[in-house]
Amino acid sequence: MIEVSHLSKSFGSLSVLKDVSLNIRQGEIVVLLGPSGSGKSTLLRCLNGLEQADAGSVRIDSVHIEAAMRAKERKKAVHELRSLTGMVFQSFNLFPHLTVLDNVIMAPMTVKNMPKEQAIDIAEKLLGKVGLAEKRDEYPSRLSGGQQQRVAIARALAMEPKIMLFDEPTSALDPELTGEVLQVMRQLAEEGMTMVVVTHEMKFAQEVANRIVFMSEGIIQEEGAPEYFFAGPKTERARKFLRQMAQEPV
Amino acid sequence: MKLVMDNLGFLFTGAYYTLLITIVSMFFGLFIGLFTAIARLKGNRLIAGIARVYVSIIRGTPIIVQIFIIYYGLPDYGIALQPMTAAYISLSINIGAYLSETIRGAILSVDKGQTEAALSLGLTPWQTLRKVVLPQAARTAIPPMGNTFIGMLKETSLVSIVTVTELLRSAQLLIAQYYVAMPFYLAIAVMYWVMSTGFSAILNVIERKLSKAY
Ligand SMILES: Nc1ncnc2c1ncn2[C@@H]1O[C@H](COP(=O)(O)OP(=O)(O)OP(=O)(O)O)[C@@H](O)[C@H]1O
Numbered sequence: 001m002i003e004v005s006h007l008s009k010s011f012g013s014l015s016v017l018k019d020v021s022l023n024i025r026q027g028e029i030v031v032l033l034g035p036s037g038s039g040k041s042t043l044l045r046c047l048n049g050l051e052q053a054d055a056g057s058v059r060i061d062s063v064h065i066e067a068a069m070r071a072k073e074r075k076k077a078v079h080e081l082r083s084l085t086g087m088v089f090q091s092f093n094l095f096p097h098l099t100v101l102d103n104v105i106m107a108p109m110t111v112k113n114m115p116k117e118q119a120i121d122i123a124e125k126l127l128g129k130v131g132l133a134e135k136r137d138e139y140p141s142r143l144s145g146g147q148q149q150r151v152a153i154a155r156a157l158a159m160e161p162k163i164m165l166f167d168e169p170t171s172a173l174d175p176e177l178t179g180e181v182l183q184v185m186r187q188l189a190e191e192g193m194t195m196v197v198v199t200h201e202m203k204f205a206q207e208v209a210n211r212i213v214f215m216s217e218g219i220i221q222e223e224g225a226p227e228y229f230f231a232g233p234k235t236e237r238a239r240k241f242l243r244q245m246a247q248e249p250v
Numbered sequence: 251m252k253l254v255m256d257n258l259g260f261l262f263t264g265a266y267y268t269l270l271i272t273i274v275s276m277f278f279g280l281f282i283g284l285f286t287a288i289a290r291l292k293g294n295r296l297i298a299g300i301a302r303v304y305v306s307i308i309r310g311t312p313i314i315v316q317i318f319i320i321y322y323g324l325p326d327y328g329i330a331l332q333p334m335t336a337a338y339i340s341l342s343i344n345i346g347a348y349l350s351e352t353i354r355g356a357i358l359s360v361d362k363g364q365t366e367a368a369l370s371l372g373l374t375p376w377q378t379l380r381k382v383v384l385p386q387a388a389r390t391a392i393p394p395m396g397n398t399f400i401g402m403l404k405e406t407s408l409v410s411i412v413t414v415t416e417l418l419r420s421a422q423l424l425i426a427q428y429y430v431a432m433p434f435y436l437a438i439a440v441m442y443w444v445m446s447t448g449f450s451a452i453l454n455v456i457e458r459k460l461s462k463a464y
């Protein structure tokens with residue numbers, strides 16, 4: 001379903017992704033682990049065109065995007081990629097000038113020209129699903145971080161993506177609020193959503209992921225089923241990373 | 251005092267023109283400013299460059315020179331404008347340059363995460379600008395734009411030089427007629443002051459509303 005081949009990306013002289021290849025099947029839950037600066041966010045952002053790779057290609061379903069593409073072709077492909085993917089950010093990025101409901105219905109109405117009533121219908125269902133139906137008329141600033149992130153998930157789901165990308169969705173939250181967000185993500189996973197998740201929540205990774213992909217210095221160092229990865233990582237880097245995570249739980 | 255009272259109607263007409271010129275210039279200036287700000291942020295190199303040069307020229311030259319160029323300079327090229335038209339054009343162009351800086355700053359102050367979230371949802375860059383960035387930038391821009399408006403209210407006195415009978419020139423005409431200056435100048439000073447403080451008060455209310463809305 002997702003096919004990343006030989007992706008490379010530099011910021012100036014800093015090489016952030018080095019010939020990364022990765023395939024993800026439909027319904028798979030992949031958790032990306034790795035130390036800070038290893039390129040996890042950059043890889044994720046290449047999947048929906050927020051970042052443009054210098055070399056290599058990404059294919060999602062039938063949409064193909066290549067570093068070598070002409071600008072116009074690329075623009076079209078990026079637009080299609082974004083219709084297939086939904087993204088959840090560390091800092092929520094809800095639109096502060098819109099109510100919770102308007103946050104969720106804006107994109108379907110703007111991008112898909114969906115009639116308002118239909119958009120509201122969908123939004124109410126999704127808000128119910130993330131447990132925030134009664135907050136529909138609040139502004140985001142009135143919500144807790146955990147609630148905001150759940151709205152952000154509902155907002156992304158309203159576009160009916162086939163793949164959900166999560167970039168440290170709970171890192172900005174107080175520990176007591178991470179659970180409610182992870183719960184929503186678990187539920188999504190159970191419903192068969194294809195998910196790529198960058199997180200430092202080891203327990204979530206262990207219990208929900210089908211596969212762990214461990215990155216360091218722009219390279220996928222190793223990947224495997226969580227039970228194997230956590231029991232016996234093959235590379236020294238991964239062992240070191242896991243030791244550090246155990247010492248200072250984030 | 252009696253002289254002022256007798257001619258109050260005439261002075262009010264002048265005040266009306268001052269207000270009209272301010273509002274019209276502000277209105278067109280807003281479009282010019284928005285357009286220029288977007289040109290600088292999103293335009294290709296040529297368009298952004300033109301916009302930057304425009305802003306730099308306007309900010310780097312006295313407004314009175316700009317007015318003279320439009321009113322006295324353009325006729326050399328066969329473009330003779332009515333005083334009022336010249337006033338509208340020169341002040342709109344002037345105000346547009348200043349507003350573009352305010353608007354550009356306000357757009358840049360919107361968190362990048364907002365744009366990324368909108369793009370990730372599939373909005374085009376234009377939709378993102380319109381639905382997400384500009385509404386948030388407006389909040390930041392409105393207070394300084396209000397100050398620009400009040401500043402412009404006073405700057406309009408400059409167009410009296412090209413024979414637009416706004417408030418200042420109304421007073422000057424009366425002075426020429428009656429050979430007394432002070433009462434008329436004091437009267438228009440009060441009128442300028444009342445208009446400025448009036449708009450300041452309105453602006454305060456708007457600012458308070460804005461800070462509450464979310
Ligand atoms: N827009 C950018 N311009 C310049 N450098 C960047 C940019 N984005 C990321 N980087 C750099 O690229 C490297 C990889 O960044 P990336 O965000 O992908 O890492 P990460 O694995 O997500 O790290 P973290 O766990 O801290 O989020 C970092 O050194 C970062 O400073």
Ligand SMILES: [Mg+2]
Nearest residue numbers: 040041042167
């Ligand atoms: Mg990151």
